[in-house]
Amino acid sequence: MKLETKIYQKENNFHIGKMLKESLADIAKSRFLSFQLAKRDIQAQYRQSYLGIIWAFVTPLATAFVWIFLNNSGTVRVTDTGIPYPVYAFSGTLLWSIMTEAINSPMSSTNSAKGILSKINFPKEALVISGIYKLLFNSSIKIILLLFFIFFFGVGFHWSLLLFPVAILGGILFGTTIGLFITPLGMLYKDIGRMISFGLGFLMYVTPVVYAIPKTGIMKTVMELNPFTPIILTARDLAVGMTPIYGTYFLIVIVCCIPLLFIALLFYRISIPILVERMSA
Amino acid sequence: MNEVLVSVENLSKKFCKDLKTSLWYGVKDLASGLSGNRNERELRPQEFWAVKDISFELRRGECLGLIGHNGAGKSTLLKILNGLINPDAGKVTIKGRVGALIELGAGFNPILSGRENIYNNGAILGFTRKEIDQKVEEIIDFAEIREFIDMPVQNYSSGMKVRLGFAVAAQMEPDVLIIDEVLAVGDLGFVLKCFKQIDTILPKTAIVFVSHSMPMVSRICNQIILMDRGESVFQGEEVGKAIDQYYNRFASNERNILFDDGRISLESISIKDADYTEKNFPKLNWGNDLNLIFKFSIKKNLDFIPFFKIILVDKEQRPVALFEENNIDSNLKIEKNTLEFTVSHKNFQLSKGVYSLDILVAEGPIRAPILRMNGILNFQMLHEKEVWPSFLLASNFSSNDYIMIDIIKYNFNKK
Numbered sequence: 301m302k303l304e305t306k307i308y309q310k311e312n313n314f315h316i317g318k319m320l321k322e323s324l325a326d327i328a329k330s331r332f333l334s335f336q337l338a339k340r341d342i343q344a345q346y347r348q349s350y351l352g353i354i355w356a357f358v359t360p361l362a363t364a365f366v367w368i369f370l371n372n373s374g375t376v377r378v379t380d381t382g383i384p385y386p387v388y389a390f391s392g393t394l395l396w397s398i399m400t401e402a403i404n405s406p407m408s409s410t411n412s413a414k415g416i417l418s419k420i421n422f423p424k425e426a427l428v429i430s431g432i433y434k435l436l437f438n439s440s441i442k443i444i445l446l447l448f449f450i451f452f453f454g455v456g457f458h459w460s461l462l463l464f465p466v467a468i469l470g471g472i473l474f475g476t477t478i479g480l481f482i483t484p485l486g487m488l489y490k491d492i493g494r495m496i497s498f499g500l501g502f503l504m505y506v507t508p509v510v511y512a513i514p515k516t517g518i519m520k521t522v523m524e525l526n527p528f529t530p531i532i533l534t535a536r537d538l539a540v541g542m543t544p545i546y547g548t549y550f551l552i553v554i555v556c557c558i559p560l561l562f563i564a565l566l567f568y569r570i571s572i573p574i575l576v577e578r579m580s581a
Numbered sequence: 582m583n584e585v586l587v588s589v590e591n592l593s594k595k596f597c598k599d600l601k602t603s604l605w606y607g608v609k610d611l612a613s614g615l616s617g618n619r620n621e622r623e624l625r626p627q628e629f630w631a632v633k634d635i636s637f638e639l640r641r642g643e644c645l646g647l648i649g650h651n652g653a654g655k656s657t658l659l660k661i662l663n664g665l666i667n668p669d670a671g672k673v674t675i676k677g678r679v680g681a682l683i684e685l686g687a688g689f690n691p692i693l694s695g696r697e698n699i700y701n702n703g704a705i706l707g708f709t710r711k712e713i714d715q716k717v718e719e720i721i722d723f724a725e726i727r728e729f730i731d732m733p734v735q736n737y738s739s740g741m742k743v744r745l746g747f748a749v750a751a752q753m754e755p756d757v758l759i760i761d762e763v764l765a766v767g768d769l770g771f772v773l774k775c776f777k778q779i780d781t782i783l784p785k786t787a788i789v790f791v792s793h794s795m796p797m798v799s800r801i802c803n804q805i806i807l808m809d810r811g812e813s814v815f816q817g818e819e820v821g822k823a824i825d826q827y828y829n830r831f832a833s834n835e836r837n838i839l840f841d842d843g844r845i846s847l848e849s850i851s852i853k854d855a856d857y858t859e860k861n862f863p864k865l866n867w868g869n870d871l872n873l874i875f876k877f878s879i880k881k882n883l884d885f886i887p888f889f890k891i892i893l894v895d896k897e898q899r900p901v902a903l904f905e906e907n908n909i910d911s912n913l914k915i916e917k918n919t920l921e922f923t924v925s926h927k928n929f930q931l932s933k934g935v936y937s938l939d940i941l942v943a944e945g946p947i948r949a950p951i952l953r954m955n956g957i958l959n960f961q962m963l964h965e966k967e968v969w970p971s972f973l974l975a976s977n978f979s980s981n982d983y984i985m986i987d988i989i990k991y992n993f994n995k996k
Contacts, residue, residue: 307675
């Protein structure tokens with residue numbers, strides 16, 4: 301039997317192709333590990349709580365209710381959205397919460413595995429994948445709630461709804477890519493994590509989450525450039541059966557994300573030993 | 582079967598003392614890591630070598646012991662061997678599946694039950710679901726916690742967690758096994774069980790073993806590296822020698838008075854005919870007679886001869902022998918407030934190494950202490966053989982023929 305040989309030395313064998321192959325092979329090899337890690341976290345999360353799943357959508361629901369209230373009471377007047385405002389606001393906050401979760405997921409998965417990272421050698425990619433599993437689990441619950449809203453407010457079924465999960469996957473892909481790039485630095489400095497949650501709070505208001513893109517003005521330009529915009533809008537349009545206006549931009553973003561995701565995976569792979577060293581030093 | 586499984590060449594690793602600087606270096610390393618970073622690594626400000634220039638080779642069936650005081654770089658070396666961090670210089674080549682007993686029970690979630698956590702831990706150690714399904718009953722039996730297996734792990738004692746963790750890890754069939762100080766938590770029965778398990782896999786495996794327990798090291802290792810400040814200060818197959826050096830680093834010549842009611846004090850102690858070239862550290866040849874010359878001074882109110890208990894202690898502070906105490910026939914006398922006597926032992930067969938003496942001076946039938954002192958004398962036994970047990974007993978092997986004749990004679994006479 302031929303034994304697998306591992307060599308550790310200071311030089312990273314930096315052949316992008318070879319490393320990417322190893323990285324993907326590790327992902328394939330660690331399917332069970334990533335699944336098990338996700339299962340563990342989800343089980344543990346719900347075993348110690350009575351309200352359980354409710355917490356997954358209570359934040360987007362609350363934000364949506366605030367905006368619905370502001371709008372109905374006339375405190376804030378938003379432009380016509382084309383669909384019942386509660387559906388608009390709720391779908392927006394919900395999609396937004398999926399995006400932010402996707403961005404934070406790689407960092408939080410890696411952070412919570414700090415203890416074992418410095419003790420045991422296992423395919424680190426499994427942490428990222430388990431994060432995605434958890435995201436999919438949480439998102440699917442949110443989507444069920446959204447479907448309820450859509451039918452409750454009489455928007456009804458459209459065939460494009462079947463494409464909605466694809467848009468969600470696109471959003472998760474986009475978020476994970478950003479998250480992966482941030483993770484190495486974020487593991488070193490706590491500032492990064494704070495900056496992200498702070499920045500995302502602002503970013504929400506230049507994205508059509510609770511109100512539509514204005515017809516004119518600087519806000520229109522900013523919102524149209526913002527890469528979050530096509531994802532939120534396309535997903536929402538598909539859900540409620542409108543023609544996705546930003547469909548092309550959406551596709552561009554997604555297509556750009558695929559190579560970037562691979563680069564981010566490599567960056568993650570290279571940086572883990574450096575991070576482990578600093579964490580346990 | 583005897584190929585080299587682990588080969589380490591001039592391995593070095595540096596660490597940083599200051600957190601903020603360390604993090605900033607981390608950012609720089611991230612940037613340079615992307616470009617491969619083939620440059621020679623120099624020490625930057627605030628950095629030091631945690632591991633410096635370590636080389637060794639390990640074959641199947643061999644066990645390398647890594648010893649050294651805390652912070653000598655042992656665990657860092659293990660982390661490099663395990664591929665958790667990259668070296669700054671040198672090269673590690675490892676063949677085969679690597680198993681690490683560095684942390685037992687990794688990935689346990691305290692809320693979940695023992696059974697669920699077997700799956701979590703197993704997954705991290707690289708088992709597939711099928712493998713765990715097959716082995717789960719065996720694991721539970723090995724850990725001996727069947728009764729509590731469906732209880733949340735947070736209610737387990739630390740010993741039970743370690744049991745469960747080891748039971749899962751014991752299912753690995755590694756070619757190279759890395760063991761850090763993990764077995765210390767379990768009770769004796771379990772530690773023995775662990776070592777039995779390690780013994781069974783040892784012939785098929787190359788083991789790197791880090792421990793502060795020298796009996797364990799001497800029991801399973803056939804090669805040893807003594808580390809100090811990241812460097813190897815002793816390396817080779819003479820395990821006993823390295824252990825001696827390890828102990829000498831902690832050797833203190835301090836006398837320690839544990840109890841003293843002020844009536845008697847020790848003036849001097851020496852070994853007759855010992856080699857005193859090194860002051861305060863006599864050397865004695867194996868098999869010679871031991872004559873300990875004591876001189877006590879009597880301070881006040883001591884008008885009887887107390888009992889003297891002399892205890893021989895080895896380098897691990899384990900008592901290994903007790904000299905018979907004095908009795909009326911000893912005929913000791915106090916003259917001018919001093920008490921002098923010699924304690925003799927014929928043909929002293931203590932094995933090679935460093936030992937020390939403790940003393941208890943006591944009175945009355947219950948031996949109430951008057952004076953208790955540790956480390957009153959350190960000495961070294963000399964012999965060409967390096968052995969682990971405390972005594973090397975002179976022996977004579979002979980064929981049984983003569984004895985047989987005796988037995989026949991005896992039986993004959995009885996008839």
